[in-house]
Amino acid sequence: MTQGIIITGAGSGIGRTTARLFLSRGWRVALLGRRAPPLEETAAGHPDALILPCDVTDEAGVRFAFDRARRDWGRIDALFNNAGQAASLADPDRLPVDVFRKVIDTNVTGMFICAAAAFAVMRDQTPQGGRIINNGSVAAHSPRAQSVAYTVSKHAVTGLTRSLSLDGRSLDIACGQIDIGNASTELLRQAAAQDPDAEPTMDVSTAADSVWHMANLPPGANIQFMTIMATAMPFIGRG
Numbered sequence: 001m002t003q004g005i006i007i008t009g010a011g012s013g014i015g016r017t018t019a020r021l022f023l024s025r026g027w028r029v030a031l032l033g034r035r036a037p038p039l040e041e042t043a044a045g046h047p048d049a050l051i052l053p054c055d056v057t058d059e060a061g062v063r064f065a066f067d068r069a070r071r072d073w074g075r076i077d078a079l080f081n082n083a084g085q086a087a088s089l090a091d092p093d094r095l096p097v098d099v100f101r102k103v104i105d106t107n108v109t110g111m112f113i114c115a116a117a118a119f120a121v122m123r124d125q126t127p128q129g130g131r132i133i134n135n136g137s138v139a140a141h142s143p144r145a146q147s148v149a150y151t152v153s154k155h156a157v158t159g160l161t162r163s164l165s166l167d168g169r170s171l172d173i174a175c176g177q178i179d180i181g182n183a184s185t186e187l188l189r190q191a192a193a194q195d196p197d198a199e200p201t202m203d204v205s206t207a208a209d210s211v212w213h214m215a216n217l218p219p220g221a222n223i224q225f226m227t228i229m230a231t232a233m234p235f236i237g238r239g
Helices: 013-024 036-043 059-075 095-126 148-171 187-192 204-215
Strands: 004-008 029-032 049-052 076-081 130-135 172-179 226-230
Touching: 004 013, 004 059, 004 095, 013 029, 013 036, 013 204, 029 036, 029 059, 036 049, 049 059, 059 095, 076 095, 076 204, 095 130, 095 148, 095 172, 130 187, 130 204, 148 172, 172 204, 204 226
Parallel strands: 004 029, 004 076, 029 049, 076 130, 130 172, 172 226
Antiparallel strands: none
16 A cells, blocks of 8 residues: 655755655655645646645644545555744844744644644554654754754754654554754755855755655654764764
């Protein structure tokens, strides 16, 4: 049976590259993102791509998207909980509270909404279970300066991963987290071009390959936490 995965934030970056990888290897892929045109660009007309525009912070929209995927496919095997955003670099006293709230709403609340929707489907489908992969960050272990909103949000993702793993254990719902360091997305390349001290990067396809590995583990096996990063980036010893 062809497997199906929902990927949030599929209109660009890691989400886009991961979606295209899964499509090229025979999975059905539901593409979630706020705007349809970038999702259509990711899909490139692939017959196994299901385009489902919605904001991950919109509970009703997310539920509708997951119900549509389950209705079309019969089941959902995996979720790559990838959508997220960062704020401009700023000291804590110079970061507007509304900006902090927006980052938390997307990176924490939005990820919870999607995980809860996946959990509901995976609990009720036959055979029961599935796999949720949360996109964390090396910031959950070693933050960059002036990144308080993003860093706090990614620490919260780790707590979400641990709780989902525990609560899903009796339901055959596995949850793992991938912490990615300096994958060379278009956004990161643009930032690096303006920074003479930019850190080393790795090809974004390496991150996608890692998600593929996590999603294709046999039943009964799980990677709880994976860190994949550019070899020479200052992660170990940062600070």
